[in-house]
Amino acid sequence: KAEQADRSSNPQHGTVVDRGVTEARNWDFYLQAHTAIQGTARPAHYYVVYDEIFQARKVPPGPFKSAADILEDLTHNMCYLYARATKSVSICPPAYYADLVCDRARCYLSGFFDPVTASSAGSASESGTNARGPDSSMVKIHPRVRDSMFYI
Structure with missing residues (x-):
């Protein structure tokens, strides 16, 4: 109406x-x-x-x-709890924050998300990276920011 x-x-x-x-x-x-x-x-x-x-x-x-x-x-x-906005946002902030975390993780682990060329395929296995996927030991987060939402 x-x-x-x-x-x-x-x-x-x-x-x-x-x-x-x-x-x-x-x-x-x-x-x-x-x-x-x-x-x-x-x-x-x-x-x-x-x-x-x-x-x-x-x-x-x-x-x-x-x-x-x-x-x-x-x-x-x-929807009113998103830290970057003063008004309500279109979807719940946990979904926005999850998207921010994934974007930041994609930057940290860009070697796993970038396409591997044929010439660098051998060097990737020689450097000790795991073919199964990223390991939590690959990203070191400083203890002072570990319990904060630093990705915002």
Whole structure:
């Protein structure tokens, strides 16, 4: 409806769609957690793979009618916790942080992700690198930053 849209005709941030376009057999939902600065805001599709928390609990009294409502509200609230933004972001920050960690790991372990040419194939095995993949001993993280989110 037009009265429920923002100035760009996007749904309001916090809009959840969990009926109609989602699968009936599975627990999934669409959440538009952010307001588009320009253009069209795209909702994120969340899919619950395994639920070990909300399935066994009874819904507490309050504004929530089901465990799905609790998870959807939690997911939306988490979108405000991204350290690089002052407003909500489109997907949950753990997904953003995982992407940052993978980008940083790709830089540290670039030898495993760059294509190996035929001339350097022999030198890679001579240098002692493991053909199975990277080893945790290959990346040394300083003890002062080991327990911090240095990749942000």
